[in-house]
Amino acid sequence: xxxxxxxxxxxxxxxxxxxxxxxxxxxxxxxxxxxxxxxxxxxxxxxxxxxxxxxxxxxxxxxxxxxxxxxxxxxxxxxxxxxxxxxxxxxxxxxxxxxxxxxxxxxxxxxxxxxxxxxxxxxxxxx
Numbered sequence: 122x123x124x125x126x127x128x129x130x131x132x133x134x135x136x137x138x139x140x141x142x143x144x145x146x147x148x149x150x151x152x153x154x155x156x157x158x159x160x161x162x163x164x165x166x167x168x169x170x171x172x173x174x175x176x177x178x179x180x181x182x183x184x185x186x187x188x189x190x191x192x193x194x195x196x197x198x199x200x201x202x203x204x205x206x207x208x209x210x211x212x213x214x215x216x217x218x219x220x221x222x223x224x225x226x227x228x229x230x231x232x233x234x235x236x237x238x239x240x241x242x243x244x245x246x247x248x
Contacts, residue, residue: 127182133227134150153177154180158189165197171200182202186202198220199241200222201222202216
């Protein structure tokens with residue numbers, strides 16, 4: 122299993138990566154939105170799960186999702202919106218309708234993270 126985390130908060134990404142490493146799950150962390158988009162596009166289908174923060178400077182998770190939706194790549198990736206923002210946000214609802222798989226709210230419990238990992242462990246693409 123491979124997980125990609127795109128989030129500018131290094132404390133969060135370090136903690137999640139540490140947890141995933143302890144479970145022998147390969148994890149790549151990218152702390153920049155543009156680099157994260159490039160990774161998704163160039164490595165299409167590689168990751169079983171992509172955790173995407175919405176609030177990043179310069180190029181946000183919203184920008185990534187809009188680009189993927191425009192290029193018709195959003196539904197083919199297992200992108201989980203990883204956010205401290207409200208799940209009632211119309212943009213998040215729109216992205217879920219467009220193909221983002223679900224929302225994981227921060228702060229995340231290790232139990233919730235474990236359950237999420239198990240849901241995507243054996244599925245290269247969930248539709």
